[in-house]
Amino acid sequence: MTARNISRFWEWGRKIICVGRNYADHAKELKNAIPTEPVLFLKPPTAYVKEGSPILVPLYTSNLHHEVELGVVIGKGGTAIPQSAAMEHVAGYALCLDMTARDIQDECKSKGLPWTMAKAFNTSCPVSEFIPKERIPDPGNVSLWLKVNDQLRQSGCTSQMIFSIPYLISYISDFITLEEGDLILTGTPKGVSAVQEHDELQAGIEDIVMMNFRVDRPEQ
Ligand SMILES: CC(=O)CC(=O)C(=O)O
């Protein structure tokens, strides 16, 4: 059997674990309370989309939002990983979008229902190329940005995260075993806003990586 290459982690079929409300400024803009423990949800591997393919707006939403986030790619699996060893489990990073059907999420929240329809649809997780760990020596202090049709909408720094990457890896692995190829989305800074069919999204992490996605409607 040929060894799989972590730089194509999105092809492995592993889980995507997302952290919500990890930036106080974003929690505030959506009038959510600042969490005292990480808020978690999942996306399936069918959520992945790579540059060259469009982000598809689900037919059931009229308010699809972008959320730019730092993704952490797990290189070594584990359960109950202590914070002190957490970074040994990281293979690298990816710039990610947590595409969110905000109207559906609001409806789910008001009914006390899970966010699956709002967060886990096909193409809800656009990702950049894999960024080897060495290229981001301090993942707790890198700047992320996102533009829609050349207009800056999001700009934040991972130093604003409420829960650090080692804390998140340790917390998650206490009850979800992490596997090689898993991706953790670490939450979004403020500035989330709606996108429309034909919009062009551009996002980056400093001068480390940049990616472009077009928004489209699925064929009916
Ligand atoms: C309110 C949210 O959608 C939470 C989330 O995904 C985030 O990044 O924060």
Ligand SMILES: [Mg+2]
């Ligand atoms: Mg998010």
